[in-house]
Amino acid sequence: MTTEPNAITYKFYINGEWRESKSGQTIEIQSPYLRNSVGKIQAITHDEVDEAIHSAHLSQKKWAYSSLQERATYLYKWADNLVEKQDEIAKIIMQEVGKGYQDAKKEVVRTADFIRYTVEEALHMHGESMMGDSFPGGSKSKLAIVSRVPLGVILAISPFNYPINLAASKVAPALMAGNAVIFKPATNGAISGTKMIEALDQAGLPKGLISLVTGRGSVIGDYLVEHKGINMISFTGGTKTGMNLAQKAAKIPLVLELGGKDPAIVREDADLLEAAKHIISGAFSYSGQRCTAIKRVLVHESVADTLVSLLKAEVEKLSVGSPEKDSVIVPLIDDVSADYVQGLVNDAVEKGATVIVGNKREHNLIYPTLIDHVTREMTVAWEEPFGPILPIIRVSSDQEAIDIANESEFGLQASVFTSDINKALTIANLIDTGTIQINSRTERGPDHFPFIGVKGSGMGVQGIHKSLESMTREKVTVLNIKD
Secondary structure, eight states: OEEEEEEEEOOEEETEEOOOOEEEEEEEEETTTEEEEEEEEEOHHHHHHHOOOOOOHHHHHHTSSSSSSHHHHHHHHHHHHHEEEEEEHHHHHHHHHHOOOHHHHHHHHHHHHHHHHHHHHTTTTOEEEEEEGTTOOOOOEEEEEEEEEEEEEEEEEEOOSSTHHHHHHHHHHHHHHHHHHHHHEOSSSSHHHHHHHHHHTTOOOTSEEEEEEOOOOIIIIIIHHOOOOOEEEEEEOHHHHHHHHHSSEEEEEEEEEEEEEEEEEEEEOHHHHHHHHHHHHHHGGGGGOOOOSEEEEEEHHHHHHHHHHHHHHHHHHHOEEEEEETSBBBOOOOHHHHHHHHHHHHHHHHOOOOEEOOOOTTTEEOOEEEEEOOOSEEEEEEEEOOOEEEEEEEEHHHHHHHHHHHHSSSEEEEEEEEEHHHHHHHHHHHHOOSSSEEHHHHHHSTTTTTEEEEEEESSEESHHHHHHHHHHHEEEEEEEEEO
């Protein structure tokens, strides 16, 4: 790995201070497309984790009693700072995780919108009261006041692919709900996360409420998850890591957003041209490095040839190359990821699948690949690639498509393309997944919609209102009124 002459060594953030770790160790971050180091992050120690969590608890006690309007002031300023820094942050996102520059800018602006909406949603969330005599035998002399109170210290663990948006989607509701946050970004994405925390620091947030902890997962990962000072964990990442986390985190609330194998079910009565455009966008944007990417097509055999022809034409239009040119298909996050994706293609070909277009590789750049005649025996029918490959599975009926969709260990989203709304709703009711998209691609958002993963795709619910709820708990105060 080569290092750019101007590569910066970034500090971590704890108790309102930017520091270098006492470990004296750093981790180099390699750009997926520049293929050199774009900076170094701190590899912090267990003692520094302890200090971050201790200071978080001290600060959170006061923050919990602050007014919503006071909290809102800091978060609004944070959103404004992100917008002001959108060009700088977008460049870092592009270099660090290989996302197209314009898409990176959109991510930053979307994040600012997310923060502002979170503030407004929190301001309009109210408790409730309950009269005792509404239950048989109850008394008018009892009045329950039900409010929501913060959980304490939230561990927020974010992925590489949306290093600002999916980080802020945890941090903003946690803070607005009265919690403190320990923020652990993915290693690739940690520089982007650092710039996000800089913007929050510059908003004047009281010290101790947010800590940025960076380091090797093998050193601090389990230590953070098992730490007795953590009161709730919000994690977005791979299914294997999430399942391991769930086993280690005992008796605290968890929200897990994990992998997906989102199918696009195409019925014989679908608008095939429209379906093809949505499928290509859903499958290949940011090289398919999205948990909600369309990762397989289940198409009725009577229209399969036509759909495949349309998909091929759309794939051939996709731009391939550098994120600096806003290419749709960019190098994958690292060589290991590219090796895995290529292995799925090789396995399918060896077992009789037909490559319609693609199956070309340069280092970690995988060209968009369309694979037809995929069967259940092929690994690509079931495994999540997180790359720009799309398997086509031909089916003879709606029921066969439903069976294959539900056989997956994942259950994040699915798309159904049909001109028959009754059939669409019937299929939607039978698919075991968190969200069904009718005549559109699978995707996250709008950000205030509930976002749900079932089976191996996660647990708990995200979305602004739901995140505020998951990061608080109900508390009941009973007034006993004398006659």
